[in-house]
Amino acid sequence: MIEPPILDVRGLSTDYTLRRGGKTVRIQAVKDVSFTLAKREVLGIVGESGCGKTSVGRSIVRLAKPHRGEVYFAGKDIFTAGSEDLRRLRLKIRMVFQDPFASLNPRRSIGDSIAETGDIHGLFDSKADRQRQIQQALTNVGLDSSFAAHFPHELSGGQRQRVGIARAILPAPDVVIADEPVSALDVSVQAQVLNLLADLQAAMGLAMIFISHDLGVVGQISDRVAVMYMGRIVETAPTQDIVDRPLHPYTRTLMAARPKPDPAFRIKAGIEIGEPPSQFEPALGCPYVKRCPLATSQCETADPSLRVIAPGRMAACHNI
Amino acid sequence: MLRVRDLSISIGGQTGFTDIVSSVSFEIGKGEILGLVGESGCGKSMTSLAIMGLLDRAGPWVRTGRVELAGFDVIHSEPYQRVEAGHGGIAMIFQEPMSSLNPVMKIGEQIEEAIAVHQRTPGAKRTLTARELLEMVRIPDAAMQLDAYPHQLSGGMRQRVMIAIALACQPQVLIADEPTTALDVTVQAQILSLLRELCDTLGLSILFITHDLGVVAQLVDRVAVMYAGRVVETATVERIFSAPAHRYTEALLSCLPDAAHRGQRLTTIPGQAARPGQVRQGCTFAPRCRYAVDVCASDAPPDALLPGDHHALCHFPRGVSP
Numbered sequence: 001m002i003e004p005p006i007l008d009v010r011g012l013s014t015d016y017t018l019r020r021g022g023k024t025v026r027i028q029a030v031k032d033v034s035f036t037l038a039k040r041e042v043l044g045i046v047g048e049s050g051c052g053k054t055s056v057g058r059s060i061v062r063l064a065k066p067h068r069g070e071v072y073f074a075g076k077d078i079f080t081a082g083s084e085d086l087r088r089l090r091l092k093i094r095m096v097f098q099d100p101f102a103s104l105n106p107r108r109s110i111g112d113s114i115a116e117t118g119d120i121h122g123l124f125d126s127k128a129d130r131q132r133q134i135q136q137a138l139t140n141v142g143l144d145s146s147f148a149a150h151f152p153h154e155l156s157g158g159q160r161q162r163v164g165i166a167r168a169i170l171p172a173p174d175v176v177i178a179d180e181p182v183s184a185l186d187v188s189v190q191a192q193v194l195n196l197l198a199d200l201q202a203a204m205g206l207a208m209i210f211i212s213h214d215l216g217v218v219g220q221i222s223d224r225v226a227v228m229y230m231g232r233i234v235e236t237a238p239t240q241d242i243v244d245r246p247l248h249p250y251t252r253t254l255m256a257a258r259p260k261p262d263p264a265f266r267i268k269a270g271i272e273i274g275e276p277p278s279q280f281e282p283a284l285g286c287p288y289v290k291r292c293p294l295a296t297s298q299c300e301t302a303d304p305s306l307r308v309i310a311p312g313r314m315a316a317c318h319n320i
Numbered sequence: 321m322l323r324v325r326d327l328s329i330s331i332g333g334q335t336g337f338t339d340i341v342s343s344v345s346f347e348i349g350k351g352e353i354l355g356l357v358g359e360s361g362c363g364k365s366m367t368s369l370a371i372m373g374l375l376d377r378a379g380p381w382v383r384t385g386r387v388e389l390a391g392f393d394v395i396h397s398e399p400y401q402r403v404e405a406g407h408g409g410i411a412m413i414f415q416e417p418m419s420s421l422n423p424v425m426k427i428g429e430q431i432e433e434a435i436a437v438h439q440r441t442p443g444a445k446r447t448l449t450a451r452e453l454l455e456m457v458r459i460p461d462a463a464m465q466l467d468a469y470p471h472q473l474s475g476g477m478r479q480r481v482m483i484a485i486a487l488a489c490q491p492q493v494l495i496a497d498e499p500t501t502a503l504d505v506t507v508q509a510q511i512l513s514l515l516r517e518l519c520d521t522l523g524l525s526i527l528f529i530t531h532d533l534g535v536v537a538q539l540v541d542r543v544a545v546m547y548a549g550r551v552v553e554t555a556t557v558e559r560i561f562s563a564p565a566h567r568y569t570e571a572l573l574s575c576l577p578d579a580a581h582r583g584q585r586l587t588t589i590p591g592q593a594a595r596p597g598q599v600r601q602g603c604t605f606a607p608r609c610r611y612a613v614d615v616c617a618s619d620a621p622p623d624a625l626l627p628g629d630h631h632a633l634c635h636f637p638r639g640v641s642p
Contacts, residue, residue: 195588219582
């Protein structure tokens, strides 16, 4: 029997309304996104700034207000959950953010920050239990338990991100949504934090959504990758397939543009691949049509939907 | 073209100072791109500010060393002396173009401002020159974009405008401090391509400061690796990636995620990066180096010279039998 997915996202759309030039403008940050996340699976979501990858993560935990769609966590609809259910769900689905300094209260000790969720939800039996759980969380992320008494400004970037992870895993969640967790870190520290996330994922049996703009980092940790462009998923596939044989022309461009640490791939003068289109003027057809080398007249008018190309592989393109 | 010799930058007073950049030396030839590589806090941006003459006695100050632009002493002279000596000088672009551009001034005016200061072009011709500069940095519809404000442009286009303003100074050397770090990869590729083109066509020399080893491999000709305020290795880009000699360079390269070893544990460097001035004796990398022996902790490492003008500050450089 196939295990049901821990997270099932169906037709998720998230809009933002902004005021621009005195007018109210609606932006579709996420457009009809569907995917499932199996237990113990790591799904990487990759894309460039403004593609909607962060909004997907935030919509799932209802930090951003989803406009349409359903998200089921272990069979339960998150979007229609009442406030009491939502509180419980938020212990099961936890987020790790890019900038841990911005998400830690500078005037609270590390221990208090880690325990905050537990304090709110009444997870601790006693003061001694609270202390024990803080120390356990610090040990789990490879920090000395003496860090509990320190304050965020005393820590390096890598240590702060470990604290951010400790906060996320304290209530023993089922799903962790990590939004660019290593983007602000130096490479040597980035490697340490990626190893830590991989270790915790395996040890705790976590399912994880790993959001990043960096295909190299996403490829390192993910079982499966979803590529986003202009609010849509344009391709999903097992990681090895995305790396070896990207199908969607955008994925190919993304792979080719990623600087490889190998001087055999030198940049040439005269590369012009255009810039992402404005979100204020959504295209009628395929969002990638203006930059696409394969574009035909059909792409100008019809927006391709995600379809199965091969077992486990989906892409939204007319010309594959 | 640009020669930096024994540059040390210090904080603190004349007595009791701490070097945050120690005895940094490198050269950049005409039309060459040198990559200055290192992790946060290693002193790479401080080095570039010293070369630009942007340090004064109020903060960190240049304690020793010389910076020569085509033989002309940059640090111990006034900017007007450089212009009178016929040197275009050094221009700089930064990571975040939006914070370097004036948000309430049209980009055409901002470029013309730079032209007015650095070129003796009569007023009427400045608009034309500004348009030519925008075309040179490959901004589409250059004539129309002169009237745009910075907020109307994308991040990539803003960085192109910054490059146009830098070129208006007619520099011989361009310092680019993490110019593509805030950009998406597809936009980054286009900016890197533009910089390569400017080197090839104008003979511009570029000091490219970055932490991104992928960008280094793609763009630069030679690399200087910095750690804790020192240049620990300099070599051609091919040598750095195929035969790194310094143990820090070797360790840094091994930390990178690699498609061939997907899903395996990444190599890490134990401990934390030393702050400049923190390690006072021996090799600054010794506390984290897996090959370190007693002499590394007690004696400053020699400048080991390897074939192909390849330098490494290391007692036991990789590939050299003791």
